[in-house]
Amino acid sequence: MKKMLAAAVSRVLSRVAQKPASRVLVASCNYSNDAMFEIKKCDLYRLEEGPPVTTVLTREDGLKYYRMMQTIRRMELKADQLYKQKFIRGFCHLCDGQEACCVGLEAGINPTDHVITSYRAHGLCYTRGLSVRSILAELTGRRGGCAKGKGGSMHMYVKNFYGGNGIVGAQGQIAEAFNMAALWKLPCVFICENNLYGMGTAAERAAASTDYYKRGHFIPGLRVDGMDVLCVREATKFAADYCRSEKGPIVMELQTYRYHGHSMSDPGISYRTRQEIQNVRSKSDPIMLLKDRMVNSKLATIEEFKEIDVEVRKEIDDAAHFAITDPEPPLEELGHHIYCDNEPFEVRGSSQWIKFKSLS
Amino acid sequence: MAAASGLMRRPLEQVSGLLRRRFHRTAPATLQVTVREAINQGMDEELERDEKVFLLGEEVAQYDGAYKVSRGLWKKYGDKRIIDTPISEMGFAGIAVGAAMAGLRPICEFMTFNFSMQAIDQVINSAAKTYYMSGGLQPVPIVFRGPNGASAGVAAQHSQCFAAWYGHCPGLKVVSPWNSEDAKGLIKSAIRDNNPVVVLENELMYGVPFEFPSEAQSKDFLIPIGKAKIERQGTHITVVAHSRPVGHCLEAATVLSKEGIECEVINMRTIRPMDIETIEASVMKTNHLITVEGGWPQFGVGAEVCARIMEGPAFNFLDAPAVRVTGADVPMPYAKILEDNSIPQVKDIIFAIKKTLNI
Numbered sequence: 001m002k003k004m005l006a007a008a009v010s011r012v013l014s015r016v017a018q019k020p021a022s023r024v025l026v027a028s029c030n031y032s033n034d035a036m037f038e039i040k041k042c043d044l045y046r047l048e049e050g051p052p053v054t055t056v057l058t059r060e061d062g063l064k065y066y067r068m069m070q071t072i073r074r075m076e077l078k079a080d081q082l083y084k085q086k087f088i089r090g091f092c093h094l095c096d097g098q099e100a101c102c103v104g105l106e107a108g109i110n111p112t113d114h115v116i117t118s119y120r121a122h123g124l125c126y127t128r129g130l131s132v133r134s135i136l137a138e139l140t141g142r143r144g145g146c147a148k149g150k151g152g153s154m155h156m157y158v159k160n161f162y163g164g165n166g167i168v169g170a171q172g173q174i175a176e177a178f179n180m181a182a183l184w185k186l187p188c189v190f191i192c193e194n195n196l197y198g199m200g201t202a203a204e205r206a207a208a209s210t211d212y213y214k215r216g217h218f219i220p221g222l223r224v225d226g227m228d229v230l231c232v233r234e235a236t237k238f239a240a241d242y243c244r245s246e247k248g249p250i251v252m253e254l255q256t257y258r259y260h261g262h263s264m265s266d267p268g269i270s271y272r273t274r275q276e277i278q279n280v281r282s283k284s285d286p287i288m289l290l291k292d293r294m295v296n297s298k299l300a301t302i303e304e305f306k307e308i309d310v311e312v313r314k315e316i317d318d319a320a321h322f323a324i325t326d327p328e329p330p331l332e333e334l335g336h337h338i339y340c341d342n343e344p345f346e347v348r349g350s351s352q353w354i355k356f357k358s359l360s
Numbered sequence: 361m362a363a364a365s366g367l368m369r370r371p372l373e374q375v376s377g378l379l380r381r382r383f384h385r386t387a388p389a390t391l392q393v394t395v396r397e398a399i400n401q402g403m404d405e406e407l408e409r410d411e412k413v414f415l416l417g418e419e420v421a422q423y424d425g426a427y428k429v430s431r432g433l434w435k436k437y438g439d440k441r442i443i444d445t446p447i448s449e450m451g452f453a454g455i456a457v458g459a460a461m462a463g464l465r466p467i468c469e470f471m472t473f474n475f476s477m478q479a480i481d482q483v484i485n486s487a488a489k490t491y492y493m494s495g496g497l498q499p500v501p502i503v504f505r506g507p508n509g510a511s512a513g514v515a516a517q518h519s520q521c522f523a524a525w526y527g528h529c530p531g532l533k534v535v536s537p538w539n540s541e542d543a544k545g546l547i548k549s550a551i552r553d554n555n556p557v558v559v560l561e562n563e564l565m566y567g568v569p570f571e572f573p574s575e576a577q578s579k580d581f582l583i584p585i586g587k588a589k590i591e592r593q594g595t596h597i598t599v600v601a602h603s604r605p606v607g608h609c610l611e612a613a614t615v616l617s618k619e620g621i622e623c624e625v626i627n628m629r630t631i632r633p634m635d636i637e638t639i640e641a642s643v644m645k646t647n648h649l650i651t652v653e654g655g656w657p658q659f660g661v662g663a664e665v666c667a668r669i670m671e672g673p674a675f676n677f678l679d680a681p682a683v684r685v686t687g688a689d690v691p692m693p694y695a696k697i698l699e700d701n702s703i704p705q706v707k708d709i710i711f712a713i714k715k716t717l718n719i
Contacts, residue, residue: 089513141695152515152694166517167474170448198447200423206446328697335690348657348689350708
């Protein structure tokens with residue numbers, strides 16, 4: 001414990017200090033290295049036991065989760081701004097409010113696990129390894145975007161992350177997936193980010209049963225507090241262990257909330273009240289919850305969080321600057337990447353006289 | 361409103377008319393109606409006319425429609441006629457087809473036709489083929505409608521044109537309105553038709569206003585399915601298009617007119633059954649043909665037009681091979697410069713026309 005403290009102090013002091021050394025020393029004496037927290041018990045379906053109701057959070061992990069969630073939050077708000085300034089076009093579905101879901105998920109799985117999701121994907125793109133730069137530049141349709149500007153908001157990919165998908169099949173396709181996963185005992189975690197609304201329709205108006213964690217029928221499930229990153233982490237670890245021990249698939253419902261409307265063209269207040277949104281923000285904001293916990297148990301200080309905020313803001317601003325100054329992809333690339341492992345061929349443009357080269 | 365403007369123009373006559381207690385009708389004021397309003401009106405009138413007609417789809421009721429096309433209808437007709445569905449295209453399309461078979465007249469909205477792929481088995485196998493398979497016993501009077509084709513920046517999965525896919529199938533009727541008049545007349549005809557009709561609207565056209573002629577203001581205004589319209593007379597070349605590209609063709613025609621080239625622009629209005637006769641008559645007059653569409657070139661609407669021209673009397677009148685202007689043969693890219701070059705632009709149409717005319 002002392003060694004770690006000393007190491008931390010020397011690391012900090014050896015950097016080009018922006019903060020006066022004395023303040024750092026005082027602050028470091030107040031840190032604990034880890035703390036135990038109680039987390040909400042998950043509702044269980046077809047499960048004898050569930051995830052633990054307490055967990056240990058290390059200072060390092062806590063600061064990492066905070067930074068990640070704050071980065072996603074700021075990135076989404078920047079996307080909102082860029083959309084209103086018309087740098088981002090088409091559809092843009094933001095996930096601010098739901099940060100604990102993707103950060104908690106990533107904390108509970110391995111980078112080698114495979115993840116796929118729908119269009120509200122920017123947070124997952126980040127946690128799966130894409131830089132803010134490459135995400136924002138993809139949103140603005142530039143060559144530095146992760147899909148070279150060809151995909152846009154809903155079609156971002158990285159190794160072990162299969163997007164970002166614009167078309168979402170619903171109950172029928174899920175039922176088929178559930179059946180085959182259970183039949184063949186596939187190690188699959190089916191996650192429902194229940195943010196209470198499907199576009200502009202409240203869940204109760206679209207679902208005969210809103211106990212989504214039970215909808216796997218013969219597949220066990222758990223319902224998780226999706227606003228608490230630690231709860232999500234523990235539930236994810238539990239679910240992942242379940243699958244890895246060859247017991248078959250499992251369903252995980254994360255109860256969460258999105259502050260924005262369904263997309264940037266939905267103000268989000270015609271089917272829910274501003275009061276409701278404000279309530280969630282003031283009582284259940286995932287970033288606030290984590291920060292309060294860490295400050296109250298002396299895992300970190302308010303100043304440290306403020307510093308992280310400053311760094312995150314800078315990272316986002318730099319990325320946004322890149323996203324609006326990077327050039328668009330060159331026209332010659334219009335035909336590329338139609339097939340993979342293919343000989344180069346010609347792609348027809350808008351008439352027989354306009355041709356583009358297609359390289360794999 | 362007509363009376364008021366009349367008063368402005370001919371006060372004396374109007375006043376004397378009133379004095380003689382005679383209702384003097386002035387020329388009907390031209391109304392500007394957007395495509396969205398026209399579709400709304402068409403559906404409203406048909407819902408009022410026949411209580412078997414109802415609308416179902418995602419966000420059509422309480423949200424007033426994802427693109428506000430069904431604005432006000434739920435308030436007017438209530439839960440039984442305007443129905444919000446869960447996000448389950450295969451499910452609700454199946455429910456709609458079943459309802460049609462049982463005697464109701466559903467309008468099934470796909471938020472965009474890209475989502476219809478989730479339900480395409482219902483459209484083709486349950487709706488389109490049933491009258492034939494049943495030996496004439498079981499009609500399916502259903503309308504599938506929604507925006508089709510490219511929008512702006514919505515990328516690959518949300519920009520596909522389904523005119524060729526649906527136009528391929530016997531048993532389906534497929535219409536593709538361009539302006540407000542088309543939109544209202546065709547949606548009304550589609551609803552009254554006892555066959556499955558696919559109505560391919562266009563999101564970028566929804567907000568565009570057009571002059572609404574007085575006939576179109578009538579509650580019985582119908583545009584026959586299977587009949588094209590000559591939007592602009594011309595002598596040098598026949599330009600055939602459907603949906604939004606019709607507007608681009610008219611723009612191109614205006615530009616070329618200044619250079620002495622007169623284009624005959626044909627608005628197909630219906631994809632299936634195709635009005636090839638109108639196109640043939642035009643080609644026999646102009647001796648040149650180009651087709652313009654937003655969809656991909658291979659096996660597209662233009663390809664069908666060209667094939668049919670070869671099979672008919674107009675072939676011998678062609679002085680040059682027919683030319684197709686289409687979307688680029690790629691999944692729709694997101695970046696603006698790439699997207700702009702993936703759809704037919706006015707300059708592409710002008711270029712193709714000049715190439716065909718060897719200018």
